[in-house]
Amino acid sequence: MRIEAVTIFPEFFDVLDISLLGKARENNVIDFKAVNLRDYTHDKHKTVDDSPYGGGAGMLMKPEPWGEALDELLNPDGSTVLIIPSPAGELFKQATAQELAKEEHLVFACGRYEGIDHRVFEWAKDKAKLRLVSLGDYVLNGGEVAALAMIEAIARLIPGVIGNAESLVEESHSEGLLEYPSYTKPAEWRGLEVPEVLRSGNHAEIAKWRKEQSLERTKQVRPDLLD
């Protein structure tokens, strides 16, 4: 999969060199590049922002550098998914990650300041599969941290990124529930014991216990997932 993130802070994405995603990049399973939006400006100060028409606090990102960057990055056949991290977008869920993991090419457009001139979205909706996506109901300083979280959630679902693909099957949200609690050795630690059933070797009972625990935890913490 090819992924690019357009940003004025490319160094945010240095963390993608680390751990499993770093390995996936080394092995060419993922081809990731952070693209500096300022490379698509033409003035001495590499300006990417300006004040909003109609007034209001803060600055907006100018459309021209975005247009030039996207002209270069989007596939001409319209097959690129252009993801704009935004608190005003659809909520990013595990199902979103699963959908996006099947795509060939993702471009993340990371806005800063008060956002990006709206014409960039109007123009891009005919050139790419455009999605405004929110990480959650809170506001970050820009799209970079949200893009990083989404890239990790998506990339780990690509075959070959995680060594043990089975670990993807029984994790939280994979079946709409939160994951059951897990334990490792020792069997007793600080007076707390691993539940007997997990040491019983009875796989049917273990599966039943885990399912019950998943349901109970979901009911307690995230009842909205059961609706």
Ligand code: ADE
């Ligand atoms: N940019 C700022 N806040 C955001 C959020 N909650 N999700 C995605 N992108 C954002």
